[in-house]
Amino acid sequence: MKTIRIAALAALLGTTGAHAQSGTQAAYDAFAPAYVVSSPDTYHKSLGGIARNAQSRRDGAGNDVVISEVSQHQLPDVTERIHSRERRCGGFFSFETRAEAEAFVHSAVSPAAVASIPIVYTIDNQATVMPWLPQVREDNIYRTIKHLSTAYQNRYYASANAHAPSVWIHDTWLGLAAGRDDVSAVLFPCSACGNQYSVILSIEGSENPDEIVVLGAHLDSIALGGNTKAMLAPGADDDASGIATLTEALRVALASGWKPKRTVMFMAYAAEEVGLRGSLAIAESFKTDGRKVVGVLQLDMTNYKSGNGPDLRLMTDNSDPALQSFVAALFEEYLAPIGPTLGSFTCGYGCSDHASWTIKGYPSAMLFEAGDDDGGYFPYIHSPHDKLENMGDSAGRSVYFAQMALAFMGEVGKTAAGTPGGRVADAR
Ligand SMILES: [Zn+2]
Numbered sequence: 488m489k490t491i492r493i494a495a496l497a498a499l500l501g502t503t504g505a506h507a508q509s510g511t512q513a514a515y516d517a518f519a520p521a522y523v524v525s526s527p528d529t530y531h532k533s534l535g536g537i538a539r540n541a542q543s544r545r546d547g548a549g550n551d552v553v554i555s556e557v558s559q560h561q562l563p564d565v566t567e568r569i570h571s572r573e574r575r576c577g578g579f580f581s582f583e584t585r586a587e588a589e590a591f592v593h594s595a596v597s598p599a600a601v602a603s604i605p606i607v608y609t610i611d612n613q614a615t616v617m618p619w620l621p622q623v624r625e626d627n628i629y630r631t632i633k634h635l636s637t638a639y640q641n642r643y644y645a646s647a648n649a650h651a652p653s654v655w656i657h658d659t660w661l662g663l664a665a666g667r668d669d670v671s672a673v674l675f676p677c678s679a680c681g682n683q684y685s686v687i688l689s690i691e692g693s694e695n696p697d698e699i700v701v702l703g704a705h706l707d708s709i710a711l712g713g714n715t716k717a718m719l720a721p722g723a724d725d726d727a728s729g730i731a732t733l734t735e736a737l738r739v740a741l742a743s744g745w746k747p748k749r750t751v752m753f754m755a756y757a758a759e760e761v762g763l764r765g766s767l768a769i770a771e772s773f774k775t776d777g778r779k780v781v782g783v784l785q786l787d788m789t790n791y792k793s794g795n796g797p798d799l800r801l802m803t804d805n806s807d808p809a810l811q812s813f814v815a816a817l818f819e820e821y822l823a824p825i826g827p828t829l830g831s832f833t834c835g836y837g838c839s840d841h842a843s844w845t846i847k848g849y850p851s852a853m854l855f856e857a858g859d860d861d862g863g864y865f866p867y868i869h870s871p872h873d874k875l876e877n878m879g880d881s882a883g884r885s886v887y888f889a890q891m892a893l894a895f896m897g898e899v900g901k902t903a904a905g906t907p908g909g910r911v912a913d914a915r
Contacts, residue, residue: 517560522588526836533568547595567711577838581762596848608813615908616897628882631731641720644758649683677768683757685765692750693903704729705759729786736892747900766840770847783851785841789888796859797830807850
C-alpha cells in the first residue's frame with residue numbers, strides 16, 4: 488500500500504511534459520493513438536468518420552467485434568457519439584496499442600467456460616443479512632454523493648486532480664474499518680489511467696481467504712461537448728451514486744463487527760468512461776495471478792427513476808446467467824418483502840465494469856437504476872447537470888441498492904463463526 492501511495496504522489500508531482508513517465512502511470516498524451524474495441528453495430532452507427540484502420544474480429548467468447556483507431560483526445564467524442572446516437576452508456580474497451588487490443592480480443596472467455604466453473608450460491612445467512620437491512624441510511628449515501636459531485640470540478644481520469652477522488656475514497660473506506668487488522672486498502676495503478684487510481688478495500692476471509700467476492704462501482708466522471716479535462720462533471724448519478732451506495736453497505740457491515748468466511752473486496756474503478764480501463768486492469772491482474780473470484784456485483788447509476796417501471800433493473804447481458812439468477816433470488820428473499828420491484832435491462836457490449844470481469848472469465852452481474860425494462864435512465868448523465876438537485880435532491884432511490892449490496896456480501900461472503908450473525912460453533 489505504501490509504495491503505491493508514494494507512486495501516486497510521484498505521479499502527482501511529476502507529470503508536466505506530454506510524455507513524462509512516473510512510476511507505472513503514463514502521462515496523458517492527447518495525440519497518442521487509442522485502439523477501440525466495440526461491437527460492429529457501434530462501429531457503424533457511432534464511430535464512422537472518426538475511427539480509422541478498422542479490422543473485424545471474432546473474440547474468444549464468440550462475439551463479433553471491431554478494432555479501430557482514434558486519438559486519445561477523441562475518446563470523449565466516442566462516448567458522446569454512442570450516447571447520442573445509440574442512447575446508451577459505455578459501449579467499448581480502449582487500449583494504448585493495437586497489440587494490447589488484439590490480445591484482449593483473443594483472450595475473451597466464453598460464457599460457457601464461466602458456467603463450467605463450479606460455484607454454488609446459497610441463501611442461508613438471514614441471521615446476518617436481515618438485521619443489516621434497516622440500518623441503511625439515506626443521509627449517509629446523500630453525503631457521499633454530495634462530496635463526490637461537488638468537491639471536484641470533475642473526476643475525469645486525465646484531469647489535473649484525477650487522483651483526488653481516489654485518495655478520498657481510499658481514506659474514507661479505510662476509516663470505516665477503525666483499525667481492524669483484517670481490513671486493508673490499496674490504490675491500484677493502471678498504465679492507461681493517467682493520475683487516477685482504482686481503490687480496493689479488502690476484508691480478509693476467515694475460512695476461505697482465497698475465494699474473493701467483489702462489489703464495485705466506478706469513481707470517474709465525464710462531461711461531453713467541450714474541454715473534457717476542464718468541464719464541470721459532477722457525475723452524481725454516474726457513478727457517485729454507486730460509490731456512495733457501496734460505502735454505506737460497507738459502513739453497515741463493519742459497524743456490526745462482521746467478518747466474512749470468503750474475502751470480500753470493495754472496488755472503486757478508475758477511468759470507466761474511456762473504455763473500462765481501471766476495472767479491466769484489475770480483472771487482468773487477477774487472471775494473471777490465478778486469483779479465484781466467485782462473484783462480482785457492479786453498481787453503475789442507482790439514484791434515479793425514469794418512467795413508472797421497476798425500482799431496480801438487472802442487466803441481462805455481458806454477465807453470468809447463474810449469478811443473475813442468484814441476484815434475482817436475493818431480491819426475492821430480502822427486498823421483495825419490503826416493497827420494491829425488480830425488472831431487467833439490456834445494455835450492450837462493454838457497457839460497464841461488470842463486462843471487464845465477464846470477458847476475463849469471472850461470474851459477474853449488474854444492477855441498474857429504476858425504470859421501465861429497456862427504457863430510459865437519468866437524462867443528464869455525461870453533462871454538467873448530473874447533480875443531486877436533478878434527482879429530487881435525495882439519495883432515497885439508492886437505499887434499495889445498498890440493501891442488495893449487503894445481501895450479496897452476506898450471502899456470497901458468508902459469516903465467520905463466532906462473529907455477529909455467525910454460528911457460535913460452526914456445525915458444518
Ligand atoms: Zn457509469
